[in-house]
Amino acid sequence: MEGNLAIIGYGLSAIGPGVGIGLIFAAYVAGVARQPETRGVLQTIAILGFVLCEQLAIFGIALAFVFS
Amino acid sequence: MTTMVSAAEEFVPPSAPDFWQPLVGTGAFAVTRSMIVMLLVTLVLAVVMVAATRRLSVVPGRGQYYLEGVYGLVRNSIGRDIIGSAHFRPYVPLLFTLFTLILLNNLMGIVPPVQFPTMSRIGFPLALALGVYVVYLVAGVRRRGLGGFLRNLVPSGLPFWVVPVVFLLELVTFLITRPVTLTLRLFGNMFAGHILLLLFALGGEYLLLHGEGLLKLVSLPAFLMFFLFTAFEILIAFLQAYVFILLASVYIAEVYADDH
Numbered sequence: 001m002e003g004n005l006a007i008i009g010y011g012l013s014a015i016g017p018g019v020g021i022g023l024i025f026a027a028y029v030a031g032v033a034r035q036p037e038t039r040g041v042l043q044t045i046a047i048l049g050f051v052l053c054e055q056l057a058i059f060g061i062a063l064a065f066v067f068s
Numbered sequence: 069m070t071t072m073v074s075a076a077e078e079f080v081p082p083s084a085p086d087f088w089q090p091l092v093g094t095g096a097f098a099v100t101r102s103m104i105v106m107l108l109v110t111l112v113l114a115v116v117m118v119a120a121t122r123r124l125s126v127v128p129g130r131g132q133y134y135l136e137g138v139y140g141l142v143r144n145s146i147g148r149d150i151i152g153s154a155h156f157r158p159y160v161p162l163l164f165t166l167f168t169l170i171l172l173n174n175l176m177g178i179v180p181p182v183q184f185p186t187m188s189r190i191g192f193p194l195a196l197a198l199g200v201y202v203v204y205l206v207a208g209v210r211r212r213g214l215g216g217f218l219r220n221l222v223p224s225g226l227p228f229w230v231v232p233v234v235f236l237l238e239l240v241t242f243l244i245t246r247p248v249t250l251t252l253r254l255f256g257n258m259f260a261g262h263i264l265l266l267l268f269a270l271g272g273e274y275l276l277l278h279g280e281g282l283l284k285l286v287s288l289p290a291f292l293m294f295f296l297f298t299a300f301e302i303l304i305a306f307l308q309a310y311v312f313i314l315l316a317s318v319y320i321a322e323v324y325a326d327d328h
Contacts, residue, residue, distance in 0.1 A: 040145075048315075048318065061256050
């Protein structure tokens with residue numbers, strides 16, 4: 001079986017963002033459940049956090065193709 | 069994809085070179101498929117915008133109504149809420165242009181006759197990110213002057229020995245990290261999404277044509293996943309366009325934030 005170690009590196013780099021994005025949306029859901037009227041404000045903040053967190057996985061996939 | 073003929077006995081997974089599709093010419097001056105898609109999107113946008121705004125009325129027709137919905141989303145929920153009601157006006161055209169251009173280009177990744185996301189070639193998101201880069205740097209320098217801009221990078225009240233470290237970190241963030249992340253995010257999402265679609269389509273095709281016996285049946289779930297992820301790509305296309313201008317306006321808003 002042939003493969004590429006760089007892709008495994010991408011898999012490893014996706015663990016951190018996965019956990020982080022889970023935490024962000026857990027906090028968002030809890031916040032909206034407590035105060036439904038803050039949904040609009042929280043949504044922007046949650047997406048912003050999600051995007052900044054996702055960045056590490058994006059770096060991972062870009063570098064995986066660079067080194068493959 | 070025309071190179072994936074049935075003569076190939078071994079499955080060749082899709083990879084980065086599949087996105088390089090020159091139509092006319094070779095090398096650096098080739099006219100590629102993504103250029104044609106970009107041109108098409110620009111034409112469609114220009115025609116739609118002019119047609120929908122030529123006869124503006126107080127009671128909007130259907131075209132004007134939808135366009136105003138998109139414009140309202142960009143102007144109010146991103147421009148006004150993030151940059152702030154005092155300064156957002158000059159930036160609304162930039163944000164609206166970026167949003168519609170990126171959204172339509174991303175949607176071209178799944179619209180059947182085209183099916184190629186322009187942003188999966190890194191040059192296109194790089195150009196857009198450099199535009200935003202110039203805008204927020206010039207806005208920052210024009211507001212405070214070069215000295216004031218540099219001084220404002222460091223929050224006040226830090227111990228003196230931390231100041232150079234924080235200054236260096238913030239300078240790297242401003243000058244390098246932000247444009248790079250802005251580019252890579254859009255590129256990475258469209259590239260990864262499209263390569264996933266390619267994998268399901270080509271894998272399904274390979275199993276169906278070259279699989280033996282019951283293995284042909286496995287192509288059904290592969291094609292099902294292809295349809296599901298095509299629908300998922302619509303969400304990603306919208307989210308990435310939204311996120312790009314969200315971050316652009318966050319960077320611009322920092323110019324006008326007076327505490328740090």
